[in-house]
Amino acid sequence: MDGIDTTTHTTAGKLATRSLEFLKEVKDFTPGKALEERLNRDYGPGNPYYEDFRRLLKQGFEEGWVATGDLDNGKYRRGRIQLPLPENLYMSLTCVYFDSEAEYAGQYHKHPYGEINCVIPINPTFQLEGLPVGENWRGAGWTSLGPGTHHYPRSRGGKGLAFFFLPSGRIAYDVDPADPQPISV
Numbered sequence: 001m002d003g004i005d006t007t008t009h010t011t012a013g014k015l016a017t018r019s020l021e022f023l024k025e026v027k028d029f030t031p032g033k034a035l036e037e038r039l040n041r042d043y044g045p046g047n048p049y050y051e052d053f054r055r056l057l058k059q060g061f062e063e064g065w066v067a068t069g070d071l072d073n074g075k076y077r078r079g080r081i082q083l084p085l086p087e088n089l090y091m092s093l094t095c096v097y098f099d100s101e102a103e104y105a106g107q108y109h110k111h112p113y114g115e116i117n118c119v120i121p122i123n124p125t126f127q128l129e130g131l132p133v134g135e136n137w138r139g140a141g142w143t144s145l146g147p148g149t150h151h152y153p154r155s156r157g158g159k160g161l162a163f164f165f166l167p168s169g170r171i172a173y174d175v176d177p178a179d180p181q182p183i184s185v
């Protein structure tokens with residue numbers, strides 16, 4: 001599965017349209033801590049983009065086209081919604097589903113160009129971890145990890161979705177957790 005057909009899945013089409021509008025607003029910012037703070041300040045719960053992403057992703061999950069690829073017995077599922085395209089400013093759209101009360105770690109990975117990640121709790125207690133490790137658990141809101149960062153995607157507190165944008169769709173799984181994090185200037 002590498003992208004959802006937005007002509008047959010109209011909810012996915014609406015999500016793609018709203019994603020492009022959102023991306024046009026943030027396209028000149030580099031993923032990382034400053035963007036994360038900006039997103040949580042200006043685009044958190046109550047913001048029309050956040051609310052539309054939450055509504056459309058939950059609807060899509062019910063419709064069965066969100067996070068369809070099972071990676072761990074239903075606890076960790078991932079699916080790409082759109083490849084990087086001119087229509088999304090070359091930012092891929094992906095959604096991951098987590099279901100674990102205890103802290104749970106998904107596949108270690110690196111974001112060569114960073115990531116922008118919308119955290120959508122299904123259970124209100126759900127949290128996803130940003131960076132630094134152990135210091136940045138997020139409920140409803142956003143994380144944004146800078147270019148070259150790598151981490152275990154960790155969740156806790158039940159069921160939730162992580163909806164994320166990757167510049168050029170870039171993500172790398174062949175990374176050693178012992179590698180240093182990038183130097184930030």
Ligand SMILES: [Fe+2]
Pocket residue numbers: 109111115145151153
């Ligand atoms: Fe990540």
